[in-house]
Amino acid sequence: MPIEERVAADMKGIVFTEFLELIEQRFGLEIADRVLESTPLASGGVYTAVGSYPHQELVAMVCSLAEITGEAPADLLRTFGQHLFGRFAALYPAFFHGVDDGLEFLCRVEDHIHVEVRKLYPDAELPSFEYQHEDDRTTILYRSRRHFGDLAEGLIRACLEHFSTPCHVERTDLDDEGAEVRFELTPADRS
Ligand code: HEM
Incomplete structure (x- = not known):
């Protein structure tokens, strides 16, 4: 089956399609094709969870793009987070209404935004966020x-930029794999 058809038929998740979009925009169609061609499709292109993206294949694509471009996978994921936030802002403006501060927005992701996302896409693969204020x-x-x-970091930084909320972001990895990460945000001077 041609790659485009496999993508259209099986990889419907926004995270996946937006990653392809970013590659095309930033590196061009040729590299996007090379990345797709060099990414082994673990399941042979057949997925049962309609609407969700095959996460391992996204990871494989990030690694393949890293090999082709020489950029580190972590940097690519952060860049992707920046791109994705811009797309969320364009695609889901309702979540932005009445919010004018980046920190406030970030604190709405777990109990409001992703909750609504799950209603729209019951099989969405979403992370969990816990908040503490001190x-x-x-x-x-x-x-x-x-x-x-790394993707979360890109999204967080893009969100703060979007709302022009100046903040220092300090990241601490609580494991070796990016599965548990603490972000400490403190207001920074606007100057
Ligand atoms: C309007 C704003 C947002 C919308 C509509 C949204 C929606 C989504 C959707 C649809 C997915 C993919 C689910 C899937 O493919 O199955 C996702 C994943 C994700 N979202 Fe959000 N999101 C928003 C804001 C944010 C923000 C601000 C953050 C960061 C704090 C964030 C962190 C993540 C992460 C890290 C993932 C990847 C999945 C994972 O890490 O397990 N999102 N989001």
Whole structure:
């Protein structure tokens, strides 16, 4: 089956399609094709979970793009997070209404935004976030069996930029695999 058909038929998740979109935009169609061609499809292109993206294949594509471009997978995932946040803003404007602060938005992801996402896409593969507030510091604990700590970092930084909320972001990896990551956010001077 041609690659385009496999993509259209089986890889419907926004995370997956937006990653392809980013490769095309940033590196061109030829590299996007090479990445797809060099990515082994574990299940032979047949998936039962309609609507969800095959996570391991996204990881394989990130690694393949890293090999082709010489950029580190972690950097590519962070860049992808930046791109993805822009797409969320374009595709889901309702989540942005009435929110004018990046920290406030980030604190709405677990109990509001992803809850709504799950209603729209019951088989969505979503991480969990825990929040703690102490003085002016907000701590966000990311956990996911998909190990996308780098993607979360890109999304968090893009969110703060989007709302022009100046913040220092300090990241601490709580395991070796990006499955559990603590982000400590403290307000920074605008100057
Ligand atoms: C309007 C805003 C947002 C929307 C609509 C949204 C929606 C989604 C959707 C649809 C997925 C993919 C689910 C799947 O493919 O099965 C996803 C995954 C994810 N989201 Fe959100 N999201 C939003 C904001 C955020 C923000 C601000 C963060 C960071 C704090 C975040 C962190 C993540 C991560 C890291 C994943 C990847 C899956 C994982 O790590 O397990 N999202 N989100």
